[in-house]
Amino acid sequence: MASANEVVFASAGSGKTSYLLEHALSDPNKRVLLVTYTNENLREINSRLWESHKGQPTNVETMTLFEFLLRECVKPYQTLKAEIAQIRSVNFVTDNPPFSARSDFVRYYLDSANNIYSDAVSDLACVLNAESGGKVIKRLEAIYDKLLIDELQDLAGWDLEFLLLLLQSSIQVVMVGDLRQAVYSTNRSNKNSQFRGAKLQNWIDSRVTAGECAKIEHTHSYRCIQSICDFADSVYPKFPSTTSKNTQSTDHDGVFLVYESDVDAYRESLMPQELRWDRRNKKAGLSAKNFGEVKGLAFPRVLIFPTAPILRFVEDGTTLQEVSAAKFYVAVTRARQSVGIVTNKKVTKSSLTYWTPTATTDA
Amino acid sequence: MTDAGSPQVIQKVVLKNFRRFRDTKIEFSPGLNILVGDNEAGKSTVLEAVNLALTSRWQGKFFATELAPHFICLEATNEYLQAVRDGDAPEPPEIAVELFLVESADTVKLKGTNNSLGEDTCGLRITAHFDKESFAEEYQKYVEDKDSVQSVPTEYYRVEWYDFGAHPVNPRAIKVSASLIDASRIRLQSGADYYLQRIITESLDPKQRAQLSRAFRTLQESFADDDSIRTINEALDASQQNITDKRLTMEINASQANQWDSALAPHLDSLPLHFAGSGEQNKLKILLALARKVEDAHLILIEEPENHLSFSSLNKLIEKIGAKCEKRQVVISTHSSFVINKLGLDRLMLLSGEDVTRTTDLPADTLDYFKKLSGYDTLRLVLAKAVILVEGPSDELIVQRAYRDKYGKLPIENGIDVINVRGLSAKRFLDLAVPLARRVAVVNDNDGDFDQKVAKRYAGYSAHSFITIHASDNNDLETLEPQIVASTGLTTVNTVLAKTFTSDDEASQYMVQNKTDSALAFFETDQLIIWPQYIQDAVDGIGE
Numbered sequence: 001m002a003s004a005n006e007v008v009f010a011s012a013g014s015g016k017t018s019y020l021l022e023h024a025l026s027d028p029n030k031r032v033l034l035v036t037y038t039n040e041n042l043r044e045i046n047s048r049l050w051e052s053h054k055g056q057p058t059n060v061e062t063m064t065l066f067e068f069l070l071r072e073c074v075k076p077y078q079t080l081k082a083e084i085a086q087i088r089s090v091n092f093v094t095d096n097p098p099f100s101a102r103s104d105f106v107r108y109y110l111d112s113a114n115n116i117y118s119d120a121v122s123d124l125a126c127v128l129n130a131e132s133g134g135k136v137i138k139r140l141e142a143i144y145d146k147l148l149i150d151e152l153q154d155l156a157g158w159d160l161e162f163l164l165l166l167l168q169s170s171i172q173v174v175m176v177g178d179l180r181q182a183v184y185s186t187n188r189s190n191k192n193s194q195f196r197g198a199k200l201q202n203w204i205d206s207r208v209t210a211g212e213c214a215k216i217e218h219t220h221s222y223r224c225i226q227s228i229c230d231f232a233d234s235v236y237p238k239f240p241s242t243t244s245k246n247t248q249s250t251d252h253d254g255v256f257l258v259y260e261s262d263v264d265a266y267r268e269s270l271m272p273q274e275l276r277w278d279r280r281n282k283k284a285g286l287s288a289k290n291f292g293e294v295k296g297l298a299f300p301r302v303l304i305f306p307t308a309p310i311l312r313f314v315e316d317g318t319t320l321q322e323v324s325a326a327k328f329y330v331a332v333t334r335a336r337q338s339v340g341i342v343t344n345k346k347v348t349k350s351s352l353t354y355w356t357p358t359a360t361t362d363a
Numbered sequence: 364m365t366d367a368g369s370p371q372v373i374q375k376v377v378l379k380n381f382r383r384f385r386d387t388k389i390e391f392s393p394g395l396n397i398l399v400g401d402n403e404a405g406k407s408t409v410l411e412a413v414n415l416a417l418t419s420r421w422q423g424k425f426f427a428t429e430l431a432p433h434f435i436c437l438e439a440t441n442e443y444l445q446a447v448r449d450g451d452a453p454e455p456p457e458i459a460v461e462l463f464l465v466e467s468a469d470t471v472k473l474k475g476t477n478n479s480l481g482e483d484t485c486g487l488r489i490t491a492h493f494d495k496e497s498f499a500e501e502y503q504k505y506v507e508d509k510d511s512v513q514s515v516p517t518e519y520y521r522v523e524w525y526d527f528g529a530h531p532v533n534p535r536a537i538k539v540s541a542s543l544i545d546a547s548r549i550r551l552q553s554g555a556d557y558y559l560q561r562i563i564t565e566s567l568d569p570k571q572r573a574q575l576s577r578a579f580r581t582l583q584e585s586f587a588d589d590d591s592i593r594t595i596n597e598a599l600d601a602s603q604q605n606i607t608d609k610r611l612t613m614e615i616n617a618s619q620a621n622q623w624d625s626a627l628a629p630h631l632d633s634l635p636l637h638f639a640g641s642g643e644q645n646k647l648k649i650l651l652a653l654a655r656k657v658e659d660a661h662l663i664l665i666e667e668p669e670n671h672l673s674f675s676s677l678n679k680l681i682e683k684i685g686a687k688c689e690k691r692q693v694v695i696s697t698h699s700s701f702v703i704n705k706l707g708l709d710r711l712m713l714l715s716g717e718d719v720t721r722t723t724d725l726p727a728d729t730l731d732y733f734k735k736l737s738g739y740d741t742l743r744l745v746l747a748k749a750v751i752l753v754e755g756p757s758d759e760l761i762v763q764r765a766y767r768d769k770y771g772k773l774p775i776e777n778g779i780d781v782i783n784v785r786g787l788s789a790k791r792f793l794d795l796a797v798p799l800a801r802r803v804a805v806v807n808d809n810d811g812d813f814d815q816k817v818a819k820r821y822a823g824y825s826a827h828s829f830i831t832i833h834a835s836d837n838n839d840l841e842t843l844e845p846q847i848v849a850s851t852g853l854t855t856v857n858t859v860l861a862k863t864f865t866s867d868d869e870a871s872q873y874m875v876q877n878k879t880d881s882a883l884a885f886f887e888t889d890q891l892i893i894w895p896q897y898i899q900d901a902v903d904g905i906g907e
Contacts, residue, residue: 072528075529076527077483078477079475084477084529085477085523087529
């Protein structure tokens with residue numbers, strides 16, 4: 001049987017959210033649930049949804065992944081393991097106690113306030129579905145016709161087990177993601193650890209081979225100009241290259257190195273969005289955002305304050321570790337027209353050119 | 364009447380420690396349900412409980428604020444108090460009301476196993492239980508002096524309202540609604556009758572509701588633009604400067620508390636509805652509730668529709684209910700035999716103690732019989748502990764006397780009803796007694812043909828141990844009177860009647876001709892009477 005499920009690998013700026021919204025709004029008689037990972041992304045999706053529909057569509061619901069797993073999967077059938085309405089919320093702060101056994105339900109899954117450990121939510125959803133003879137999935141099948149999952153790359157561990165159950169259900173599942181942007185993962189447990197991060201590709205490939213979903217690739221970017229696409233692609237040389245559909249040009253387009261002492265001048269003349277790894281970077285300005293926060297956002301220009309490994313990559317192409325690569329990829333692909341990378345080195349092996357205060361003025 | 368095709372919204376309600384119910388499950392049929400029971404059997408509680416689970420309101424007010432010790436059933440309260448006095452540390456009893464709904468697109472999001480039966484179904488659950496997290500310390504103080512603990516400390520309780528999926532209920536998102544119409548509690552304050560406003564609101568579609576509230580707001584705004592109001596406001600503003608620096612004006616109160624639904628009042632023939640008679644108000648509420656669009660998952664709960672209505676109004680109303688409820692699930696509680704005879708005796712749910720008995724599968728001709736003779740007091744049979752069916756007023760008197768001779772009380776004082784039914788109607792009553800498993804003793808004349816008039820007539824009921832038939836097989840003594848003469852003897856008969864008959868025949872003949880007077884004399888006499896054996900058997904058997 002040909003599956004209606006699809007997995008869409010989409011480059012940054014390829015209009016991933018628009019694609020999901022189109023799916024959500026294509027048939028008002030289909031009950032749709034749109035699941036995403038971060039709260040910020042959920043807000044973004046909600047406001048875009050409102051915009052494109054001119055109001056809240058009655059057939060579409062949106063939730064974060066944890067909200068979905070907790071509300072619609074775990075809570076309704078918690079009585080197989082817990083008391084009626086015992087489980088309260090999700091504990092994102094602490095890990096479940098070491099050396100606890102899965103058979104010791106309360107200790108393994110719940111903290112003292114009856115919040116479920118974040119790593120254990122999808123695990124429990126799988127357990128409850130198995131022990132109830134499939135009631136969790138049956139309930140979802142009765143509620144939804146279509147399930148749209150954004151930020152597929154952030155799913156890991158037991159999330160994938162539960163996703164497999166969904167792929168095998170009567171609900172149409174459409175998953176969208178970019179494996180190069182795996183900056184979070186919802187699930188740190190050891191389950192499916194071989195599929196962490198970009199290796200999720202292998203898991204997806206085996207689903208495609210099993211006929212459980214069709215694979216679609218969106219290798220274009222409406223956002224970044226070609227030179228930014230090319231530079232971002234160089235972070236992940238094994239992925240298909242990206243074609244830019246941004247034909248706009250300004251007097252400062254491309255990827256540049258910015259010497260530390262020129263940062264103030266760069267700020268003043270180009271007003272870039274500054275991006276940093278996290279708040280420990282004190283050189284970035286007050287309005288700087290963390291790499292991890294800007295997924296889904298776009299800016300005309302960005303100025304990146306790199307970490308040491310990122311700088312090494314820029315210098316001589318030293319391969320980045322998984323999380324560094326993902327975060328840097330996200331940071332670079334936020335920009336439409338220009339990316340500045342701050343460095344304290346005056347000479348470089350990199351092919352990138354230095355921006356100089358006069359350069360722009362002269363141009 | 365078949366249930367297929369009849370609409371069903373609710374399946375059952377489970378009550379735990381709630382009001383007079385310790386642990387009760389009450390199932391509802393599709394279409395019409397008629398709830399009967401003695402006073403205090405909890406009929407209103409059942410209707411209010413269904414509404415409570417759907418709205419979290421009790422009699423129109425939020426349950427959380429209404430909660431008081433008397434909501435907890437007496438048995439649970441006493442057990443708790445006893446345990447406290449015994450020095451145990453009992454957990455204060457939890458109240459739970461669970462409403463099981465029929466699964467549909469409207470209710471499927473309420474699905475899960477978070478209910479006391481562990482069933483995977485759609486539903487709502489409201490509980491009140493001791494709030495351990497907030498009041499542990501206060502509670503310790505409260506039970507410290509254990510002899511002073513006289514009631515369950517419901518002030519330390521928390522009310523929680525969840526669906527069976529364990530999500531807190533968003534009242535506006537519940538697509539199932541109920542109109543509870545309670546004739547005995549018509550609220551008369553202006554424009555604030557919660558139920559009535561709700562029913563009216565619900566009979567409008569969202570667009571009409573929006574139009575109404577917009578029109579009302581426009582009206583409010585135009586008030587301030589009125590010339591005279593503007594003059595008044597200018598005057599006010601000029602005179603207030605000693606009091607405050609801000610502008611003082613008169614405006615219509617546009618706060619939440621003053622929305623159209625509290626400011627507008629329905630009128631009947633230009634008379635505000637709350638000035639109309641209670642019966643009229645009641646009727647209107649019922650009819651409005653019944654008039655809602657059929658597609659809605661809507662349940663109608665009616666308490667004692669017979670209240671405040673004249674017989675002819677009631678008759679019309681019942682006809683309308685009967686016609687409309689083919690498209691609705693309706694639960695009616697009633698004390699009126701007329702209502703149940705008219706609406707269908709096969710729809711009865713008899714509430715007694717923790718049990719519910721229902722009268723399904725009644726023979727069609729029996730249903731029809733009671734529908735036509737709607738004056739018959741069927742509720743007497745339904746509500747009595749046991750019943751003796753007799754054939755006429757004189758038999759009734761004799762049976763009552765025979766009962767008092769044995770038990771020292773009249774039967775009614777022990778909850779036993781002696782009902783006078785003519786001829787074949789006894790069988791109709793027995794048809795109704797079968798599903799109720801009601802203890803019935805039938806006292807019958809043999810009319811000179813025991814085999815035909817008794818044995819064959821009642822043969823169909825012999826399988827039910829709770830139904831006993833009592834008649835003499837001596838065909839020479841056809842009716843009660845010759846039976847009495849034969850059993851107690853001519854001398855006693857003469858004493859009782861103050862007569863001097865010389866033969867049994869003569870006495871019997873006189874008694875047959877003066878049936879009621881003779882029976883009354885036997886009922887009132889202080890003579891010791893030996894009653895015919897079949898009557899004695901009936902009386903002996905019914906008291907067991």
